[in-house]
Amino acid sequence: MKYKVREKPISMPDVFTHKPGTDQQSTHYCPGCGHGNLHKIIGETLDELGVRENTILISPVGCSVFAYYYFDVGNIQAAHGRAPAVATGAKRAQPHSLVISYQGDGDLAAIGGNNIIQAANRGENITVIFVNNAIYGMTGGQMAPTTLPGQHTSTTPRGRSVRNEGPPIRVCELLAALDTPVYLERTAIIDPKTIGKTRRAIKKALQIQKDGLGFSLVEILSACPTGWKLPPPEARRWIEENMLEYFPLGVYRDKTKEERPAEEEYPIEDVAAVLGLDDDTGDVSPDRSGEGEEVHEALKIAGFGGQGILLLGEIIAEAGMISGRQVTWLPSYGPEMRGGTANCQVVLSSGRIGTPLVSRPNVLVAMNRPSFEKFAGDVTDGGAILYDSSLIQDVSAPAAVSEFAIPATQIAADLGNTRVANVVMLGAYMAINRSMGRDAVMKSIAIHIRKKDLLPLNEKALHKGMEAVKSAAVG
Amino acid sequence: MARKLMKGNVAVVMGAVLADCRSFYGYPITPASEITETAANLFPRLGRSFLQAESEVAAINMVYGAASTGVRAMTASSSPGISLKQEGISYAAGSQLPIVVVDVMRGGPGLGNIGPEQSDYFQMTKGGGHGNYRNIVLAPNCAQEMCDFTILAFELADRYRNPAVILTDGFIGQMMEPVDLKPVEIEPVDKKGWAVDGTGDTTDNLICSIFLAPEDLEAHNTVLREKYRRISETEIRFEEYRTEDANVLLIGYGVVSRLLISVVDEARRAGKRYGLLRPISLWPFPTDAIRKYIHQVDSFFVCELSHGQLIEDVRLAVAEEKPVNFYSRSGGVVPSTEEIHRAILDGKEEVLS
Ligand SMILES: Cc1ncc(C[n+]2csc(CCOP(=O)(O)OP(=O)(O)O)c2C)c(N)n1
Numbered sequence: 001m002k003y004k005v006r007e008k009p010i011s012m013p014d015v016f017t018h019k020p021g022t023d024q025q026s027t028h029y030c031p032g033c034g035h036g037n038l039h040k041i042i043g044e045t046l047d048e049l050g051v052r053e054n055t056i057l058i059s060p061v062g063c064s065v066f067a068y069y070y071f072d073v074g075n076i077q078a079a080h081g082r083a084p085a086v087a088t089g090a091k092r093a094q095p096h097s098l099v100i101s102y103q104g105d106g107d108l109a110a111i112g113g114n115n116i117i118q119a120a121n122r123g124e125n126i127t128v129i130f131v132n133n134a135i136y137g138m139t140g141g142q143m144a145p146t147t148l149p150g151q152h153t154s155t156t157p158r159g160r161s162v163r164n165e166g167p168p169i170r171v172c173e174l175l176a177a178l179d180t181p182v183y184l185e186r187t188a189i190i191d192p193k194t195i196g197k198t199r200r201a202i203k204k205a206l207q208i209q210k211d212g213l214g215f216s217l218v219e220i221l222s223a224c225p226t227g228w229k230l231p232p233p234e235a236r237r238w239i240e241e242n243m244l245e246y247f248p249l250g251v252y253r254d255k256t257k258e259e260r261p262a263e264e265e266y267p268i269e270d271v272a273a274v275l276g277l278d279d280d281t282g283d284v285s286p287d288r289s290g291e292g293e294e295v296h297e298a299l300k301i302a303g304f305g306g307q308g309i310l311l312l313g314e315i316i317a318e319a320g321m322i323s324g325r326q327v328t329w330l331p332s333y334g335p336e337m338r339g340g341t342a343n344c345q346v347v348l349s350s351g352r353i354g355t356p357l358v359s360r361p362n363v364l365v366a367m368n369r370p371s372f373e374k375f376a377g378d379v380t381d382g383g384a385i386l387y388d389s390s391l392i393q394d395v396s397a398p399a400a401v402s403e404f405a406i407p408a409t410q411i412a413a414d415l416g417n418t419r420v421a422n423v424v425m426l427g428a429y430m431a432i433n434r435s436m437g438r439d440a441v442m443k444s445i446a447i448h449i450r451k452k453d454l455l456p457l458n459e460k461a462l463h464k465g466m467e468a469v470k471s472a473a474v475g
Numbered sequence: 476m477a478r479k480l481m482k483g484n485v486a487v488v489m490g491a492v493l494a495d496c497r498s499f500y501g502y503p504i505t506p507a508s509e510i511t512e513t514a515a516n517l518f519p520r521l522g523r524s525f526l527q528a529e530s531e532v533a534a535i536n537m538v539y540g541a542a543s544t545g546v547r548a549m550t551a552s553s554s555p556g557i558s559l560k561q562e563g564i565s566y567a568a569g570s571q572l573p574i575v576v577v578d579v580m581r582g583g584p585g586l587g588n589i590g591p592e593q594s595d596y597f598q599m600t601k602g603g604g605h606g607n608y609r610n611i612v613l614a615p616n617c618a619q620e621m622c623d624f625t626i627l628a629f630e631l632a633d634r635y636r637n638p639a640v641i642l643t644d645g646f647i648g649q650m651m652e653p654v655d656l657k658p659v660e661i662e663p664v665d666k667k668g669w670a671v672d673g674t675g676d677t678t679d680n681l682i683c684s685i686f687l688a689p690e691d692l693e694a695h696n697t698v699l700r701e702k703y704r705r706i707s708e709t710e711i712r713f714e715e716y717r718t719e720d721a722n723v724l725l726i727g728y729g730v731v732s733r734l735l736i737s738v739v740d741e742a743r744r745a746g747k748r749y750g751l752l753r754p755i756s757l758w759p760f761p762t763d764a765i766r767k768y769i770h771q772v773d774s775f776f777v778c779e780l781s782h783g784q785l786i787e788d789v790r791l792a793v794a795e796e797k798p799v800n801f802y803s804r805s806g807g808v809v810p811s812t813e814e815i816h817r818a819i820l821d822g823k824e825e826v827l828s
Binding site for chain 1 (some may be wrong): 476477478479480489492493497498500501504505506513517519520521522524526528530532533535536537538539541542543544545546548553562563566570589601645650651652653656657658671672673674675677679680681682683684685687688691730733734735736737738739742773809811812
């Protein structure tokens with residue numbers, strides 16, 4: 001047999017400068033620990049691929065928490081199980097980089113189980129090095145999701161019971177159930193042959209990332225002599241005799257030769273265009289009425305979900321803003337929005353608005369009976385109630401409040417579309433108040449009504465509402 | 476410049492875009508979802524990174540990864556999601572990463588409800604996750620500030636290499652108001668000194684929060700403490716409203732401060748001398764600004780949408796030298812201004828101790 005003599009990789013320098021203390025030449029791993037072998041293989045592979053400078057290594061929580069001591073690459077240490085999420089953020093921020101998520105079996109398959117599945121499923125272009133040593137090394141030999149049935153650990157003192165703890169999780173097989181991963185292979189560190197295979201697998205996985213093909217993961221069955229309470233040579237034999245049967249070695253996915261579906265390309269826009277920094281929606285409309293006058297309107301607008309209640313409030317608030325007012329619009333939000341009743345509170349003011357909550361409106365727009373009944377009593381003396389008299393009859397407003405019965409739904413139906421009933425009410429409201437001008441209202445409608453061919457209808461509805469209010473005063 | 480009517484939640488994303496935030500990771504939750512939805516709409520169009528993460532835990536860790544590489548990164552959520560993010564925030568604080576987290580608070584504990592509450596005050600201003608750390612916490616009370624404070628949060632996060640938080644509530648998030656949008660000058664920060672961006676210049680850098688030797692971790696904590704001291708000296712922000720001659724000083728933040736502005740105005744019209752002090756930075760807390768009024772006012776009055784969190788900081792400031800009265804609602808109930816008026820007149824203390 002011929003052995004290649006490898007030089008110390010530059011990706012793993014002679015002196016581990018990130019390592020505290022005086023011994024900066026040896027690793028912190030126990031004799032015979034798989035992590036040590038694996039680090040060397042990774043270091044050599046990074047050299048071979050010439051990617052050291054671009055590499056970002058994510059160290060997990062586990063025995064390899066200090067992986068960053070040993071690699072002369074960009075290093076990030078992550079929370080327990082979260083390396084795939086951290087890798088996702090790093091890689092997407094720096095697509096030119098080569099990101100390695102190095103994880104133990106507790107980290108990857110227990111606490112971080114969802115993170116690895118989701119990263120694999122998204123096809124993150126990262127490489128995961130997954131060290132399966134069938135135990136929690138760092139915390140002193142507790143059960144891992146990969147602990148074998150019957151295996152004794154400090155938290156399975158009678159041996160892992162499949163009935164109590166379930167069987168071990170086979171990660172490659174699990175991830176192979178997903179469509180996206182490009183490459184999944186399980187190898188082992190037992191002898192020169194398996195080490196060679198591990199080296200080739202890791203190189204392939206990193207090359208896949210370098211080529212931008214997508215998600216790659218290599219699972220390495222790896223010895224933990226301390227955790228297993230075995231001398232190193234026996235520990236390697238233990239992998240062979242006990243782990244291989246449950247965790248067969250091999251390639252579980254290789255899509256490197258497959259065509260990848262083409263993604264639609266979108267042009268990149270600039271900030272001013274996306275945010276509309278050059279739009280002029282806020283220009284003060286020249287026709288605003290009541291200029292210089294002190295205004296403070298507190299509206300409650302209420303009705304059924306689907307009547308365009310929130311939209312009506314938005315159009316009023318927008319028109320108020322265009323007319324140079326301070327405005328607030330506050331919706332009832334959440335489950336209430338989904339069916340049932342809807343209401344919103346709008347304040348238009350010539351000065352700074354304190355509370356956006358309208359507990360005592362001076363204008364109530366009621367589009368159904370429950371709203372009228374619920375809020376009519378709150379309207380302040382001298383205020384007004386506008387209600388849809390097509391839907392609300394036989395009601396009376398408090399004595400000191402003006403009442404306007406607008407057959408909004410009927411008018412809208414006559415115009416051919418009951419959905420503009422809210423705009424009819426808007427016309428009526430506009431006619432009785434001086435806090436926003438007609439041009440501002442039309443401009444606001446144009447902003448909020450997406451279908452431009454509906455604008456003439458809305459303009460008609462607005463006009464009808466203004467007309468209707470003249471004959472709508474009750475008592 | 477453009478003036479636009481928008482929800483506070485949308486304004487947050489406007490601020491993030493203007494501040495050159497490059498990575499947004501979120502997970503839907505009412506009443507914060509519009510932030511994630513708006514980022515989903517805008518970030519990809521700008522060639523920036525957006526992803527709906529598998530959980531809040533994943534989202535904060537994606538932010539951790541992106542921020543580690545030196546780009547501006549943020550996440551947004553509401554109370555239950557924020558509880559999940561706390562481990563990640565602690566890691567970011569320990570690793571001295573500039574990240575921005577937005578919390579649009581809702582009712583708790585547990586699943587609570589989606590109404591506005593202010594009961595995340597403790598978890599955001601006092602730490603929340605494990606360890607000795609502080610978030611810089613800003614409390615906007617209108618849509619414009621949702622935008623402006625998001626920009627400010629990025630600046631402060633960068634300047635101090637520390638998590639910065641926008642702490643707001645369902646009403647401020649859901650409310651629409653006019654927002655003036657204008658381009659922002661970004662303060663240049665030399666990230667190469669600490670970030671890890673996948674280039675040869677940064678291979679000596681390390682993002683980590685583990686310091687195995689007790690003396691090393693203590694030294695690290697001392698560095699953090701020194702940083703927090705500097706922040707406390709320079710980054711206190713608050714607003715005073717009609718306080719010049721006030722004999723009752725009202726204190727509240729977020730949506731409550733909007734109610735209190737109306738309470739002050741109504742009281743003034745009735746000839747009462749109320750004034751408002753609104754903490755804008757909840758950490759660092761404007762302790763001295765409040766202490767200044769001990770000799771001026773007869774009493775302090777704290778109103779918050781939680782059963783006694785902000786009041787603890789006010790009490791520490793006032794140190795029993797004057798009465799501190801208290802009124803709170805919770806569960807998503809927001810008091811009317813009339814109700815607050817009555818509570819001030821009652822002068823009752825209802826704080827849980
Ligand atoms: C949130 C959290 N929970 C628990 C721990 C404690 N902990 C540290 S390492 C570890 C297990 C690591 O085992 P594994 O991922 O298998 O790696 P190994 O040490 O065997 O290489 C645990 C539970 C932690 N650091 N953080």
